[in-house]
Amino acid sequence: QKEVEQNSGPLSVPEGAIASLNCTYSDRGSQSFFWYRQYSGKSPELIMFIYSNGDKEDGRFTAQLNKASQYVSLLIRDSQPSDSATYLCAPANQAGTALIFGKGTTLSVSS
Amino acid sequence: NAGVTQTPKFRILKIGQSMTLQCTQDMNHNYMYWYRQDPGMGLKLIYYSVGAGITDKGEVPNGYNVSRSTTEDFPLRLELAAPSQTSVYFCASSPREAGTEAFFGQGTRLTVV
Numbered sequence: 001q002k003e004v005e006q007n008s009g010p011l012s013v014p015e016g017a018i019a020s021l022n023c024t025y026s027d028r029g030s031q032s033f034f035w036y037r038q039y040s041g042k043s044p045e046l047i048m049f050i051y052s053n054g055d056k057e058d059g060r061f062t063a064q065l066n067k068a069s070q071y072v073s074l075l076i077r078d079s080q081p082s083d084s085a086t087y088l089c090a091p092a093n094q095a096g097t098a099l100i101f102g103k104g105t106t107l108s109v110s111s
Numbered sequence: 112n113a114g115v116t117q118t119p120k121f122r123i124l125k126i127g128q129s130m131t132l133q134c135t136q137d138m139n140h141n142y143m144y145w146y147r148q149d150p151g152m153g154l155k156l157i158y159y160s161v162g163a164g165i166t167d168k169g170e171v172p173n174g175y176n177v178s179r180s181t182t183e184d185f186p187l188r189l190e191l192a193a194p195s196q197t198s199v200y201f202c203a204s205s206p207r208e209a210g211t212e213a214f215f216g217q218g219t220r221l222t223v224v
Contacts, residue, residue: 004153034212043201043215044154088153090213097161098144098169099213103153 004102006089012108019076021087021105026070029094033065033072036088038104044088048074079109113137117202117216124192124223132187132219134202142205143185144169144213145177147198154201160185192223 003026013019021035032051036044050056050063050072062075072091076083086106090099118133136143141162146154146169156169160179174196176188185204189196199220203213 006153008151032211043218045215046212049212097142097167098156098159100156100170101146101153103151 004089004091004100006087006102006105008103009106010108011105012110013079015079015081015109015111017079017109019079019083019107019109021074021076021089021107023072023074023089023102024070025072025089025091025100027091027094027100028067028070030091030100031094031096032092033063034090034092034099035061035063035074036090036101038086038088040085047087076107079107081109081111083107084109115202115204115214115216117200117219119219120217121220122222124189124221126192126194126223128192129188129190130192132189132200132202132221134185134187134216135183136185136202136204136214137183138204138206138214139182140204140206140214141182142213143179144203144205145175145185145187146201146203147171148201148218149198157187157200189221194223197221197223 005024035048038044048063060077064073086104088104089102115136144159145157158177160166202216
């Protein structure tokens with residue numbers, strides 16, 4: 001059983017701070033990694049993906065990947081109250097046929 | 112731009128009843144998925160399909176069946192509903208390339224009583 005581990009939180013940060021969300025995965029064959037945001041009662045929506053080791057930046061979001069350590073993270077700079085949601089880490093399985101989701105980390109940004 | 116459409120949005124079933132959750136996508140995606148999400152938990156993969164006529168089991172397939180007769184449609188069948196199947200069900204689709212991002216429908220909230 002391939003597993004994806006995330007700290008469930010809640011992670012509480014003040015508005016304007018950096019939020020750091022972490023994820024470890026067990027499938028060494030995973031080659032692509034996705035971060036989804038899910039607001040309460042809504043469906044997940046993609047915010048970032050990363051395929052190569054290192055950092056990838058998109059606006060206020062930065063994804064970091066270290067395949068040797070089987071670790072992927074998401075940094076949110078200048079956090080806003082609208083960022084308050086659950087963030088789901090989702091590596092693709094080794095075959096690349098499906099995403100395997102973690103339980104998610106709940107982020108709360110206070111104004 | 113409908114994307115991925117699921118019906119119904121809500122449903123209450125009695126134990127032992129059966130039903131089909133409908134999912135259709137208009138993006139011509141080959142890959143389609145069914146996930147379930149229990150309260151406070153992540154998404155668990157039930158079944159997936161890599162193209163019309165091809166389906167495979169995910170992490171939690173027991174109690175469910177699927178079919179994929181067209182690229183657009185991927186219905187999920189629940190036979191003999193049980194309280195353990197109370198959950199929110201999400202259908203998703205991905206473009207041709209495997210491992211690319213999945214686009215989700217709005218979900219079906221199912222309660223089995």
